[in-house]
Amino acid sequence: MLYKRGKTWWVDFVDASGQRVRRSAGTTDKAAAQELHDQLKAEAWRQSRLKESPARTWDEAALRWLDEKAYKASLKDDMQQLEWLHSFLSGMKLPDQDCRASPCL
Structure with missing residues (x-):
């Protein structure tokens, strides 16, 4: 789910393990926020279901x-x-x- 706080879009979803993920998308562009949402949700699914390690920085x-x-x-x-x-x-x-x-x- 996407929602706006002020001018900034936020991402909010529950991952496959039941953990809530809520964070700022850091953008005022809804399409960019949706892309980040989809990327984060897919990454969380791969970590939960495929046991992939999270990307490290x-x-x-x-x-x-x-x-x-x-x-x-x-x-x-x-x-x-x-x-x-x-x-x-x-x-x-x-x-x-x-x-x-x-x-x-």
């Missing part, structure tokens, strides 16, 4: 890496490098391929 990976490597003496240097990479990779989805399991293309 660079931001999530960087935060997880920092949590797991907090013990490193060189953490400050690593954080500077991550900040530089962040300016290019922020918001990007990571590929599904696991390079440890097979060579990355």
Whole structure:
């Protein structure tokens, strides 16, 4: 379901597992909001029914890496490098391929 709050469209639906998904579409264009709604609903269905993993972003990976490597003496240097990479990779989805399991293309 789509609804408007002010000038912005919002997405609202219940996924296959019964969880309610409600978020701003971030647009005033109803067609774009409908496209986002359909994409989110299909993604939720694939995760629930086909057991696909949710897409991960660079931001999530960087935060997880920092949590797991907090013990490193060189953490400050690593954080500077991550900040530089962040300016290019922020918001990007990571590929599904696991390079440890097979060579990355």
